Amino acid sequence: MSTVPPLEPLVRFQGVQKSYDGDHLVVRDLNLDIYPGEFLSLLGPSGSGKTTCLMMLAGFESPTQGDIFLEGRRLNDVPPHHRNLGMVFQNYALFPHMTIERNLDYPLQVRKMPAAQRKQRIGDALAMVQMESFAKRYPAQLSGGQQQRIALARALVFEPKIVLMDEPLGALDKQLREHMQLELKALHRKLGVTFVYVTHDQSEALTMSNRVAVFNQGVIQQVCSADHLYEFPCNRFVAGFVGDSNQFPGIVSAADDRWCEVQITDGPRLRGLNVQGLRAGSDCVVAVRPERILAVSGKPSNQFQAHAVDEVYFGDHVRLRCRLSDHESFFVKMPLAAEARQHTPGVPIPLWIDPEHIRVFQP
Structure with missing residues (x-):
């Protein structure tokens, strides 16, 4: 009788620590595997280490100790633009002087992609987020929800291995945020790209994720599926932070x-x-x-x-x-x-x- 081999992690954090001043650890002994195609949320209060974890994976911060691997390759000394990771920020970070089309073209130009291929990729990315008719507009001419869609399209346009999102819906009103949660979940299901999503909103994490990693004081308290996290919290902090208790x-x-x-x-x-x-x-x-x-x-x-x-x-x-x-x-x-x-x-x-x-x- 044959058995299915266990899935190899796409990303592995191994004994990772991070300190900004040499005395206080923002992230303590982080060991975490991220698997291909999953939607993983990093959930925790402000200052818990979740965003620092994301920034180390993106390459904007370096571990003080430990290693980060992508498909078995050590990332510690690899610059951000060589990691093939898409990034979506809370403030969108779109170039205001560029049209939407040129915003999406920029990461493709950096990668020296031929013009015809760039045009095809831009059209495909705008279609993914249902924004094809906005290609010639500027960011200031779009609503917050529309800008968020464009930021997501720009993160997807070069077909990254992973899309990293740092509280991307935090600036939206409640109704639009809930609508975008469903859109993101549907897009993830359609594309099969690995999403790593930072949030302090526990309902957002439970709604969208395959798995949730709960952070507190630089330590992962529990990592598991959303329903298991809610029904079987491992300690008092998780029970109190995830859902009402x-x-x-x-x-x-x-x-x-x-x-x-x-x-x-x-x-x-x-x-x-x-x-x-x-x-x-x-x-x-x-x-x-x-x-x-x-x-x-x-x-x-x-x-x-x-x-x-x-x-x-x-x-x-x-x-x-x-x-x-x-x-x-x-x-x-x-x-x-x-x-x-x-x-x-x-x-x-x-x-x-x-x-x-x-x-x-x-x-």
Whole structure:
């Protein structure tokens, strides 16, 4: 019986560190493989090291330590224009004195491509982003969304191995940003080019990516598929940064390799997944998504009561803000139904959480 060989990485970061002053590491011991044709998002708060990682891959920054490989070739000393990587910036970085056509022609001229081939490539790239009729215009004559499309076309026009994007949709309004997310995802699926995408917007990363690498303080906390990242965060930071998460402090009262019982501070006793192998007596944090807390009664375990404080209307759902005695408030996400809006403030509500959806972490 034959087996399929594992896919070789297109890019490999191996023991990469980066410091700007020799004392403080912006990126610490980065080990990351990027595979051909994937859409990988680098997600994290400001200062987490994600953009520095992208800039080192692009060649605009050099690692202080470690190596970066592209198709097995060490990139550390290769200048940016010899790496065959496309780049899309948040501010578009289009040449204002050049027409759209000439903006796209520039990277082809740098590569000394024949004129006839350049013309064909420009036409193809503009067609990809549905901007064929704008070739003779200047960037100032385009909207923000149109300029972003042209910046993407310029990154694709020379058929790079990888397209790098640094928060490319950050300057767009919410509705246009969401539309462009879908366009980018469809374009990636159509072209099969490897996309590496930097963002601090977790919903953007979850919507678009095959895999997501979560950064914090220069270290990758977790890298996996978007759905796995949301459902199975590996630590408290990932649980809190990716999606909404209620977090309750407590003490582990009993534990084994898979499960543990936790006494919530000023609250109920809950059973959940022992993600980090905590032992009885350990301080901990219980994390649970708002949509996993159900307003039902009669369950044999993980049943408790809370008091409604108020509700927040989100259009497609309602979030009920609740309290456990004097503990800080938490949210219960409910669908838009009549029964979801019948909770009087101060009146106890029966709540239940399936143990499978509770994650217990180190504090």
